[in-house]
Amino acid sequence: GNSVTQMEGPVxxxxxxxxxxxxxxxxxxxxxxxWYVQYPGEGLQLLLKATKADxxxxxxxxxxxxxxxxxxxxxxxxxxxxxxxxVYFCALDTNAGKSTFGDGTTLTVKP
Amino acid sequence: SQTIHQWxxxxxxxxxxxxxxxxxxxxxxNPNLYWYRQAAGRGLQLLFYSVGIGQISSEVPQNLxxxxxxxxxxxxxxxxxxxxxxxxxxxxxxxxYDEAFFGQGTRLTVV
Numbered sequence: 718g719n720s721v722t723q724m725e726g727p728v729x730x731x732x733x734x735x736x737x738x739x740x741x742x743x744x745x746x747x748x749x750x751x752w753y754v755q756y757p758g759e760g761l762q763l764l765l766k767a768t769k770a771d772x773x774x775x776x777x778x779x780x781x782x783x784x785x786x787x788x789x790x791x792x793x794x795x796x797x798x799x800x801x802x803x804v805y806f807c808a809l810d811t812n813a814g815k816s817t818f819g820d821g822t823t824l825t826v827k828p
Numbered sequence: 829s830q831t832i833h834q835w836x837x838x839x840x841x842x843x844x845x846x847x848x849x850x851x852x853x854x855x856x857x858n859p860n861l862y863w864y865r866q867a868a869g870r871g872l873q874l875l876f877y878s879v880g881i882g883q884i885s886s887e888v889p890q891n892l893x894x895x896x897x898x899x900x901x902x903x904x905x906x907x908x909x910x911x912x913x914x915x916x917x918x919x920x921x922x923x924x925y926d927e928a929f930f931g932q933g934t935r936l937t938v939v
Contacts, residue, residue, distance in 0.1 A: 749925045760834075760918050760930035761872075768925065806872070812924035815860060815885075820871035 719744045723807045723819035730797055730826050738792040738822050740781075740807035748809040750774075750783050750790040755804045755821070764792075764805070797826045831855060834919045834931025841938055847892075847906040849934050851919030854900065859921040861902040862928070863894055866916040878902060914938045 724739040742748065749768045753761040765774030770785035779794045790807060807819040834851045841847060853859055863875045874887045876894035884894050891910050895903045902919060914937050922928040 749927075751927055753928075753930075758933070758935075760933050761920075761928070762930065763927045766927055808928070810922060810925055810928070815862070815874070815877045815879075816920075816922050816928050818872050818874075823869070 719748070719809060719811065719813060719817040721807050721809055721817050721819040723805075724822050726821075727823040727825060730824070732799055732826055732828050733796045734826075736792070736794040736797045736801075736824070738805055738807075738824070740790045740792065740819060742788050742790065742807075742809050742817075744788075744809055744811060744817075745813065746811055747785075748811045750781070751808045751810070752779070752781055752790070752792050753806040753808060753818075755806065757803075761806060797824070799826045799828055802826045832919065832921055832929050832931045834934060836934060837932065838935045839937070841909050841936065843911055843938055844908050847904070847909050847913070847936070849904040849917055849919075849936075851902045851904075851931055852900055853902075853921045853929075856900070856921065856923065858899060859923055861896060862918075862920040862922075863902065863904045864918040864920065866918060866933075868916075872918070876904070909938045911938050 720743045751766045752764040754764045755761045765776040767774040767783035773782045781792045804821045806821045810816045831854045861878045864872045878896045917934045919931040920928045
């Protein structure tokens with residue numbers, strides 16, 4: 718079956734530091750890949766997505782590139798802010814009946 | 829536009845009481861529907877998903893059940909709540925290969 722493995726947290730960074738959260742996946746066929754963000758007490762919301770190999774998703778300074786050869790979709794941001802503190806989930810979807818999520822990575826950015 | 833309504837936002841229930849959480853979706857047809865539970869500081873635990881009316885797949889044996897009486901309505905129920913049922917419950921919908929849309933969540937406390 719499909720699975721998503723993402724970097725364990727928590728991750729603590731200073732403001733303006735570089736962020737990488739690793740995500741690798743196993744899937745049958747060619748999935749769409751997603752990063753979601755969850756702020757305290759809220760549901761998840763889409764951060765960015767990529768639907769085919771070599772696509773780069775980007776939003777709010779975050780980027781991730783769909784790497785089919787390494788089955789990866791690592792999340793990066795060049796300079797994090799305190800307001801980026803949240804839980805980040807990597808996920809995939811195919812036509813196999815359900816979305817598949819990683820376990821989430823908690824990011825804390827300190828001023 | 830596509831929206832998802834989940835209610836109530838918070839709920840405090842005594843042990844042994846019944847539970848009914850409702851989720852409705854607007855702006856799409858025949859979505860995949862999901863119920864997740866999230867313990868504090870933890871990832872998403874998929875409880876149930878549905879690919880069509882009356883079709884429910886259970887991921888984890890437990891004290892809960894789900895029903896989909898209409899295409900865009902998904903209900904999470906319990907006949908008798910346990911303390912261990914406390915948590916943050918999230919409803920979501922998706923269509924194949926596309927992003928998932930989450931409700932705002934229900935914070936359930938069983939006392």
